[in-house]
Amino acid sequence: MTISEAAERTGLSADTLRYYERIGLIPPVPRTESGLRAYSGEMIEWINFIQQFKEIGMPLEAILNYVKLAMLGSGTRQERKVILLETRRSLMRKIDHLYSCLKQADYQLKNYDSRLLPETESAVKRWRLSGGAEENCAV
Structure with a gap:
């Protein structure tokens, strides 16, 4: 799925997803031949896992x-x-x-x-x- 679809499914902005990838909070997202990020279901699960920590106020x-x-x-x-x-x-x-x-x-x-x-x-x-x-x- 595209970054906009991933953003919609996770409730995060595309900028936040890019930032999380840049700082290593999520693994590098594979790219399509045209260079677009391609998020998998497993990546969405990982992002949701990370959000649990964010929701309790963990920096x-x-x-x-x-x-x-x-x-x-x-x-x-x-x-x-x-x-x-x-x-x-x-x-x-x-x-x-x-x-x-x-x-x-x-x-x-x-x-x-x-x-x-x-x-x-x-x-x-x-x-x-x-x-x-x-x-x-x-x-």
């Missing part, structure tokens, strides 16, 4: 490292597991941060009338007094 560099280790064989199992553990730790930090943001948003909603609204109006008043122009605000 491309870590995915590339995982792939390179996997190509070296079963002796790298533990190293690959460490990459997954590091990705999980990163996800947990993000979840903790998002939870903190959610708590702050809940606090602001709970105290909107009594605290946030007066603070907002006071801040806007100070801004206007300091020379902030209303036209600077895109609403």
Whole structure:
């Protein structure tokens, strides 16, 4: 299949597929006689396999490292597991941060009338007094 067909089947852009090939995340794609990339079903499966890592937030560099280790064989199992553990730790930090943001948003909603609204109006008043122009605000 062509690169545009592969892009459609994987949900990636043709540019992304070319980039993944260039950095070695996917193997070199065979070419037709006219020089067009010819993706096989197996290549699409490989791309889908790679996307699983991307979906959990694993950085491309870590995915590339995982792939390179996997190509070296079963002796790298533990190293690959460490990459997954590091990705999980990163996800947990993000979840903790998002939870903190959610708590702050809940606090602001709970105290909107009594605290946030007066603070907002006071801040806007100070801004206007300091020379902030209303036209600077895109609403």
